[in-house]
Amino acid sequence: MNDRNPPEEFADVNEAVGEEWEAETTPYERIRHVVAHTYSPVSADAVADDARTAPKTARKHLNTLADEGFVETTPGEQGGTLYRRSPESLVVEQAADILEHVSTDELVTRIQEMREQLTEYRSEFGVDSPEELAVNQTNQALSETGSPQDEIDPETIREWKTLRRNLAFANAALSIGNAEQFVDSDRRSTDDSVPA
Numbered sequence: 001m002n003d004r005n006p007p008e009e010f011a012d013v014n015e016a017v018g019e020e021w022e023a024e025t026t027p028y029e030r031i032r033h034v035v036a037h038t039y040s041p042v043s044a045d046a047v048a049d050d051a052r053t054a055p056k057t058a059r060k061h062l063n064t065l066a067d068e069g070f071v072e073t074t075p076g077e078q079g080g081t082l083y084r085r086s087p088e089s090l091v092v093e094q095a096a097d098i099l100e101h102v103s104t105d106e107l108v109t110r111i112q113e114m115r116e117q118l119t120e121y122r123s124e125f126g127v128d129s130p131e132e133l134a135v136n137q138t139n140q141a142l143s144e145t146g147s148p149q150d151e152i153d154p155e156t157i158r159e160w161k162t163l164r165r166n167l168a169f170a171n172a173a174l175s176i177g178n179a180e181q182f183v184d185s186d187r188r189s190t191d192d193s194v195p196a
Contacts (some may be wrong), residue, residue: 015148018052021052031061034047035084036070041082044058044062069086069089071084094172095175096173107173109175114166134152134157137151
């Protein structure tokens with residue numbers, strides 16, 4: 001017979017981590033974090049539950065985030081407001097991340113390479129987009145007329161969509177980078193014109 005003591009009762013690790021997160025952050029920070037990963041519209045109550053705060057507090061901070069452009073609001077089915085991460089804030093965040101890791105000169109080169117790859121896809125498949133390719137392929141399969149076409153690998157369609165998305169983010173980053181250069185240039189010329 002084993003005379004060891006039974007193990008102490010297991011504490012819920014998730015609850016312990018949640019309590020630590022709650023102790024180390026403000027409700028605003030937790031709500032911003034939750035909504036930063038919310039791409040489908042949800043209620044303030046749902047955000048409050050995930051952010052470990054009261055629904056009233058969540059609504060207040062969500063409305064502030066909506067005013068800042070970080071959150072997008074839509075009316076719910078029962079008249080309440082639903083919240084989700086705004087696409088614009090995601091684009092700006094992605095663009096800032098790109099600019100942090102890639103110079104504008106290198107970005108110009110990468111954009112050109114992505115545009116060339118998109119042109120190759122269009123030439124190879126004879127359509128302008130992966131969606132058009134999928135529609136054409138479906139239509140041909142349904143009609144079963146004409147010459148049989150090879151089925152397009154779903155991975156190719158996924159890569160085409162990803163390339164297009166990455167190009168959009170890279171273009172946004174380049175635009176922001178160029179705009180920042182003009183702002184910095186204007187700020188320096190204003191500072192230079194002030195007599196010392």
